[in-house]
Amino acid sequence: MISTVYAVLFYVATVLLIVGTGMKVLKYARTPILLKIPVSPAPRTKRGVVLRMLREVLFFESLFKSNKWIWIFAYLFHYGMALVLLRHLRYFTDPVWWWVALIQPFGILAGFAMFAGLGGLMARRIFQPRIRYISNPSDYLMLALLMLIVFSGYSMKFLAHTDIIALKAYMLGLMRFQIGDLPTTLPLLVHLASVATLMIIFPISKLMHAPGLFFAPSRTMVDNARDKRFVSKWARNLPPLPEGIPTSEEG
Amino acid sequence: MAPLDKKADDDKFMDNPFVIPPLECGASLDTDTFKAYPEHNEALGFPGELLDNWKEVAIAKMGELAKRNRAFQVYLDTCVKCGACTDKCQYFLGTADPKNMPVARQDLLRSVYRRYYTFAGKYFPWLVGARDLTKEVLDEWYTYYHQCSQCRRCSVACPYGIDTAEISMAAREILDSVGVGQKYCNEIIAKLKKTGNNLGLNPKALAATLEDLEEDLEDETGVAVKIPLDVKGADILLITPSADFFAEPHIDGLLGYAKVFHSAGVSWTLSSYASEAANFGMFIGSYENMREVSWRIRQAAKDLGVKRIIFGECGHAWRVAYSFLNTLAGPFDFLDQNYPIPQHILEFTLDEIESGRLKIDKSRNDEFVMTYHDSCNVARGSAMGDKEGGQFDVPRAVIKAVCNNFHDMERDTIRENTFCCGGGGGLLTDDLMDLRIKGAKPRMTALKQVSDNHGVNKMAAICAICKTQFAKVMPKYGFEMDTIMSVHQLVANAVILDGQESDEAEEPTAEETP
Numbered sequence: 202m203i204s205t206v207y208a209v210l211f212y213v214a215t216v217l218l219i220v221g222t223g224m225k226v227l228k229y230a231r232t233p234i235l236l237k238i239p240v241s242p243a244p245r246t247k248r249g250v251v252l253r254m255l256r257e258v259l260f261f262e263s264l265f266k267s268n269k270w271i272w273i274f275a276y277l278f279h280y281g282m283a284l285v286l287l288r289h290l291r292y293f294t295d296p297v298w299w300w301v302a303l304i305q306p307f308g309i310l311a312g313f314a315m316f317a318g319l320g321g322l323m324a325r326r327i328f329q330p331r332i333r334y335i336s337n338p339s340d341y342l343m344l345a346l347l348m349l350i351v352f353s354g355y356s357m358k359f360l361a362h363t364d365i366i367a368l369k370a371y372m373l374g375l376m377r378f379q380i381g382d383l384p385t386t387l388p389l390l391v392h393l394a395s396v397a398t399l400m401i402i403f404p405i406s407k408l409m410h411a412p413g414l415f416f417a418p419s420r421t422m423v424d425n426a427r428d429k430r431f432v433s434k435w436a437r438n439l440p441p442l443p444e445g446i447p448t449s450e451e452g
Numbered sequence: 453m454a455p456l457d458k459k460a461d462d463d464k465f466m467d468n469p470f471v472i473p474p475l476e477c478g479a480s481l482d483t484d485t486f487k488a489y490p491e492h493n494e495a496l497g498f499p500g501e502l503l504d505n506w507k508e509v510a511i512a513k514m515g516e517l518a519k520r521n522r523a524f525q526v527y528l529d530t531c532v533k534c535g536a537c538t539d540k541c542q543y544f545l546g547t548a549d550p551k552n553m554p555v556a557r558q559d560l561l562r563s564v565y566r567r568y569y570t571f572a573g574k575y576f577p578w579l580v581g582a583r584d585l586t587k588e589v590l591d592e593w594y595t596y597y598h599q600c601s602q603c604r605r606c607s608v609a610c611p612y613g614i615d616t617a618e619i620s621m622a623a624r625e626i627l628d629s630v631g632v633g634q635k636y637c638n639e640i641i642a643k644l645k646k647t648g649n650n651l652g653l654n655p656k657a658l659a660a661t662l663e664d665l666e667e668d669l670e671d672e673t674g675v676a677v678k679i680p681l682d683v684k685g686a687d688i689l690l691i692t693p694s695a696d697f698f699a700e701p702h703i704d705g706l707l708g709y710a711k712v713f714h715s716a717g718v719s720w721t722l723s724s725y726a727s728e729a730a731n732f733g734m735f736i737g738s739y740e741n742m743r744e745v746s747w748r749i750r751q752a753a754k755d756l757g758v759k760r761i762i763f764g765e766c767g768h769a770w771r772v773a774y775s776f777l778n779t780l781a782g783p784f785d786f787l788d789q790n791y792p793i794p795q796h797i798l799e800f801t802l803d804e805i806e807s808g809r810l811k812i813d814k815s816r817n818d819e820f821v822m823t824y825h826d827s828c829n830v831a832r833g834s835a836m837g838d839k840e841g842g843q844f845d846v847p848r849a850v851i852k853a854v855c856n857n858f859h860d861m862e863r864d865t866i867r868e869n870t871f872c873c874g875g876g877g878g879l880l881t882d883d884l885m886d887l888r889i890k891g892a893k894p895r896m897t898a899l900k901q902v903s904d905n906h907g908v909n910k911m912a913a914i915c916a917i918c919k920t921q922f923a924k925v926m927p928k929y930g931f932e933m934d935t936i937m938s939v940h941q942l943v944a945n946a947v948i949l950d951g952q953e954s955d956e957a958e959e960p961t962a963e964e965t966p
């Protein structure tokens with residue numbers, strides 16, 4: 202019973218995540234940019250823009266320059282999570298890829314980094330008056346959900362041991378559309394349910410910042426307005442204005 | 453080299469330009485700018501007065517803008533409320549009103565957008581801070597979107613590049629579309645559409661003004677330096693803010709351009725039809741109005757048959773010129789393609805200096821210890837020269853070429869992190885004087901630092917709005933109003949024209965001042 206519920210949950214979550222995010226990304230891509238609006242100093246070439254975006258993604262460059270505390274916590278959280286996610290590939294691959302096997306111990310440590318980062322962000326949200334002022338319930342809940350995911354994940358390792366072999370068999374089965382038996386320890390059920398929740402809300406929440414980053418005209422546009430005429434799809438349909446000066450205009 | 457005159461007591465300033473005030477809710481709620489009269493709104497193609505069905509129109513407009521403008525759409529979606537931008541706005545630092553924190557300013561609109569256009573906001577408004585559009589919300593928009601100078605300082609700080617200026621422009625467009633315009637901006641655009649400039653100055657009056665200035669120039673130098681108007685077949689069309697014809701220290705900048713053009717031996721002209729560089733269409737976020745205003749420049753350039761377009765010292769005008777003109781009024785295939793289209797006067801002057809064609813006597817500016825205020829729109833919305841960051845380096849190169857003493861202000865208050873003067877984005881109106889004074893506080897504090905530490909006694913700028921704002925606001929901080937200078941005023945001081953009758957021209961000596 203529970204195995205089936207979770208299977209359905211994961212299929213639904215995966216579809217919503219992929220389709221929802223895909224639709225949003227398509228919407229962004231199809232929405233015209235009206236004018237050349239990079240925030241300068243901006244690169245004069247496409248290559249420069251790629252480098253600018255790489256620095257943003259790899260180092261969170263702008264955040265580093267603007268707020269060191271948020272940067273530390275955000276960096277710990279995001280890159281901790283990246284490692285943790287890569288580590289989890291071992292539940293979906295058989296045989297496990299060599300480099301996934303290699304990073305297993307780091308993945309465990311990265312979970313702590315992730316938790317520390319989340320804790321820091323949560324503390325700032327609660328105790329820093331400016332950030333508290335701009336926070337909505339969803340902002341706290343999002344952090345709480347992520348913390349719950351990490352916490353329940355560690356519980357399986359350190360509190361109530363879960364049968365990983367059985368879990369892996371279940372996951373590999375799901376990937377082949379076969380529903381096997383899910384081990385039903387509480388931490389695992391909480392862990393999986395909270396991950397599915399995160400996947401479902403991804404496309405309809407601020408989590409869209411991840412793909413959104415690549416659509417921000419302020420960072421992704423090339424600064425070449427004088428060299429190359431830029432006209433948006435939308436502006437091409439505007440009625441033309443008169444050439445030449447109307448004579449009645451003067452005075 | 454007397455340091456700045458500081459009559460004012462020191463507590464006008466901050467301990468440093470970045471001191472974050474404790475939040476004071478509603479501190480700036482009563483600072484409202486006058487609303488436009490119906491005739492001004494109508495001249496711009498907006499309803500004269502608040503529509504009866506304003507709510508539906510506003511909500512529909514919001515959806516239309518989100519569909520039409522990727523920046524607006526993406527910025528509404530991607531904010532994670534990290535707070536990195538919260539201490540970056542000069543109006544927040546100056547007023548302590550939390551709604552002047554960039555993300556809070558965006559949220560005024562985002563909360564409504566979520567309510568009507570997102571799943572979470574439609575079904576769980578309390579969860580994501582979504583709220584209905586009411587008259588109070590509309591009023592709040594009017595108040596706080598007119599406390600943003602669209603300077604983009606917050607965008608530099610944001611990990612996702614969210615540009616509050618875009619949100620602020622969209623908000624003003626929505627307000628205009630339901631009949632709530634701002635008097636200052638809309639009246640000016642209406643005037644420009646009638647007369648060609650923000651001042652409402654007709655061609656005759658403009659010609660007379662320029663003649664007076666020519667006389668002044670000849671009196672000063674003994675050389676007949678011309679300021680031509682509507683000369684067909686001239687090579688260069690100069691588009692400059694109309695404040696350059698009237699206000700101080702702007703005029704001195706105009707005299708500087710005239711001297712540089714004279715020395716360079718080029719033929720140039722102003723146009724009475726396009727006698728304005730400023731384009732307030734940008735401030736109200738109206739593509740159509742901005743396009744119409746820009747189009748006049750194309751018309752004038754074609755009509756006069758010029759080969760090049762050069763812009764005078766004006767911040768947002770240079771953003772519109774550099775970043776948008778080609779889009780709005782191009783293609784400029786009828787101009788000489790060997791020069792940048794358009795070119796900035798500072799690019800022109802720097803070329804003249806570097807090629808050695810301009811004769812300079814730096815010592816004529818020896819009484820000044822300069823610093824330079826990067827104007828927000830030039831710094832974060834445009835560029836100069838052909839290297840990234842030219843908008844910071846070209847003006848400094850010119851100042852250093854004509855001046856012996858220069859010190860930059862605190863690093864995080866200049867270049868891409870420059871503070872707005874406090875009067876940009878359509879806020880340069882007397883009814884917002886209180887806000888302008890408060891918004892200038894971080895800049896004034898940074899200026900005081902270099903004044904105390906390096907004896908700086910003048911600050912140069914290349915923006916008509918910055919110059920007017922500082923001339924007005926500096927006295928409130930105990931600086932003389934002429935502490936603000938045009939960059940081309942410094943150039944004008946130092947240039948020696950051929951045939952100029954003065955001792956310095958023959959034997960430049962350091963002791964003598966012109």
Ligand code: SF4
Nearest residue numbers: 541600601603604606
């Ligand atoms: S654009 Fe400038 S004035 Fe507007 S919120 Fe951002 S920092 Fe403040």
Ligand code: SF4
Nearest residue numbers: 531532534535537610
């Ligand atoms: S820095 Fe950007 S993401 Fe962070 S709160 Fe400000 S606007 Fe939102």
